[in-house]
Amino acid sequence: MAKIITVTSGKGGVGKTTTTAAIGAALARTGDRVAVVDFDVGLRNLDLVMGAERRVVFDLVNVVQGDARLSQALIKDKRVDTLFLLPASQTRDKDALTEEGVDKVIAELSSQFDWVICDSPAGIERGATLAMRHADIAIVVTNPEVSSVRDSDRIVGILDAKTLKATRGETVDKRLLLTRYDAARAARGDMLNTADVLEILSIPLLGIIPESPDVLKASNFGVPVSINDPASAPAKAYIDAARRLKGEELPVQVPTAPRGGFLSKLLRRAA
Amino acid sequence: MSLWNRFFSSSSSAPQARERLQILLSHERQVLGGDDLLSSLREDILAVVAKRVPCDREAVKVRLDKGSPLSILEIEVEIRGEVASLGRAAA
Numbered sequence: 001m002a003k004i005i006t007v008t009s010g011k012g013g014v015g016k017t018t019t020t021a022a023i024g025a026a027l028a029r030t031g032d033r034v035a036v037v038d039f040d041v042g043l044r045n046l047d048l049v050m051g052a053e054r055r056v057v058f059d060l061v062n063v064v065q066g067d068a069r070l071s072q073a074l075i076k077d078k079r080v081d082t083l084f085l086l087p088a089s090q091t092r093d094k095d096a097l098t099e100e101g102v103d104k105v106i107a108e109l110s111s112q113f114d115w116v117i118c119d120s121p122a123g124i125e126r127g128a129t130l131a132m133r134h135a136d137i138a139i140v141v142t143n144p145e146v147s148s149v150r151d152s153d154r155i156v157g158i159l160d161a162k163t164l165k166a167t168r169g170e171t172v173d174k175r176l177l178l179t180r181y182d183a184a185r186a187a188r189g190d191m192l193n194t195a196d197v198l199e200i201l202s203i204p205l206l207g208i209i210p211e212s213p214d215v216l217k218a219s220n221f222g223v224p225v226s227i228n229d230p231a232s233a234p235a236k237a238y239i240d241a242a243r244r245l246k247g248e249e250l251p252v253q254v255p256t257a258p259r260g261g262f263l264s265k266l267l268r269r270a271a
Numbered sequence: 272m273s274l275w276n277r278f279f280s281s282s283s284s285a286p287q288a289r290e291r292l293q294i295l296l297s298h299e300r301q302v303l304g305g306d307d308l309l310s311s312l313r314e315d316i317l318a319v320v321a322k323r324v325p326c327d328r329e330a331v332k333v334r335l336d337k338g339s340p341l342s343i344l345e346i347e348v349e350i351r352g353e354v355a356s357l358g359r360a361a362a
């Protein structure tokens with residue numbers, strides 16, 4: 001039986017897909033069998049971030065509708081051989097996914113993998129609720145910014161109301177992943193800091209991913225950032241988050257401002 | 272903003288953000304709570320009330336006290352002005 005993780009946020013563009021790929025790859029690197037599933041029907045992107053876009057033949061909707069077997073749709077990663085991708089379809093028909101269909105696919109994945117990681121679409125509509133339906137763990141991806149925090153709060157409420165766990169009277173294990181964290185701005189007091197967000201959302205912290213050009217670089221190459229350059233700051237943060245998911249107790253490092261002293265900051269501000 | 276300020280004020284806006292969020296979310300958690308039943312009920316009630324008396328979204332609060340064997344649905348609608356006169360005007 002796999003642990004089912006849903007990566008969700010409410011707000012768009014905060015780093016869900018980046019996170020799904022990075023944590024999926026980091027977990028798979030430890031030898032665990034991992035399936036990452038793109039629930040963003042109509043706007044698939046996980047295939048691109050994982051560099052598998054040219055190998056997509058069948059997708060989630062094909063499997064749900066019985067047009068392909070799961071084994072035909074799963075794409076094995078070229079770098080980590082315990083990592084698999086189930087891509088989303090490009091169809092614009094959002095109703096292509098049904099609860100029963102998703103239940104069947106998740107059950108089948110669950111029997112074959114150690115981890116199933118569902119990349120949720122933005123929003124709080126059907127696509128997002130289907131993606132979180134089976135979650136044991138929800139990674140709530142949040143940027144330190146008012147609208148993202150507000151939407152995350154909303155998602156936390158929905159996780160407590162609309163998941164299978166919630167309807168069984170259990171609770172989904174919710175973890176905050178603070179992403180695109182800009183240490184310099186937090187130090188200046190121009191950005192909500194970690195303590196602020198934690199206090200407001202009051203769910204445990206899974207990790208803090210710094211804002212970094214390495215993320216864009218990795219996605220340009222089509223390699224999950226956690227394995228593209230494992231020594232880079234965001235890679236380390238994602239690898240640590242994956243280890244915490246596996247039960248390790250690691251202290252969370254709050255990113256510190258990179259070099260560039262007072263003078264350069266002054267100059268930048270004056271410009 | 273003056274040049275002086277741009278250079279030297281620690282224009283920290285984060286405390287503002289935190290305060291606004293705390294106020295907003297304590298409200299939204301009550302009225303939305305992610306629970307579909309409650310938010311649909313709220314919308315329905317708002318529509319019914321607003322037909323007769325002016326009433327805005329924030330004025331309708333719906334809470335469900337889940338219990339067993341009895342749950343209590345609590346509905347609170349704030350209406351500004353005098354209801355009697357409003358009622359006649361709308362009729």
Ligand SMILES: Nc1ncnc2c1ncn2[C@@H]1O[C@H](COP(=O)(O)OP(=O)(O)OP(=O)(O)O)[C@@H](O)[C@H]1O
Nearest residue numbers: 012013014015016017018122180210211212215216
């Ligand atoms: N830590 C980071 N540092 C810098 N850029 C980042 C970081 N995390 C994500 N990004 C960038 O932000 C953009 C959005 O990321 P991503 O696609 O992962 O978000 P998403 O939440 O999946 O979006 P959507 O809601 O549209 O599915 C991408 O261009 C990505 O490269």
Ligand SMILES: [Mg+2]
Nearest residue numbers: 016017040045
């Ligand atoms: Mg995405």
